[in-house]
Amino acid sequence: xxxxxxxxxxxxxxxxxxxxxxxxxxxxxxxxxxxxxxxxxxxxxxxxxxxxxxxxxxxxxxxxxxxxxxxxxxxxxxxxxxxxxxxxxx
Numbered sequence: 001x002x003x004x005x006x007x008x009x010x011x012x013x014x015x016x017x018x019x020x021x022x023x024x025x026x027x028x029x030x031x032x033x034x035x036x037x038x039x040x041x042x043x044x045x046x047x048x049x050x051x052x053x054x055x056x057x058x059x060x061x062x063x064x065x066x067x068x069x070x071x072x073x074x075x076x077x078x079x080x081x082x083x084x085x086x087x088x089x090x
Contacts (some may be wrong), residue, residue: 008032010050012059013069013082025074025082030059 012028030038038061039049047063053074060066069084077083 006031008035010035010057010059012061013065013074014061015065023084024077025084027082035059 009029012030042049072084074082
């Protein structure tokens with residue numbers, strides 16, 4: 001996912017809605033400059049940007065969404081989407 005031509009890039013996970021029932025996520029890549037800008041903005045509000053999911057560092061800019069992933073499993077579902085499922089479902 002991370003292009004070697006973009007040093008410091010971080011995979012990013014995001015949802016389009018705050019609906020707690022919505023389980024579809026999208027993914028992308030943030031450049032190091034964007035990571036630094038987002039981290040500075042989130043830090044002033046007391047939130048993190050980078051999280052570790054099974055040993056992989058990812059950027060999630062919405063802290064409420066990040067908490068939704070705790071104890072869950074991400075599965076691939078269709079073109080460009082991930083689905084969050086309870087960990088016991090696997």
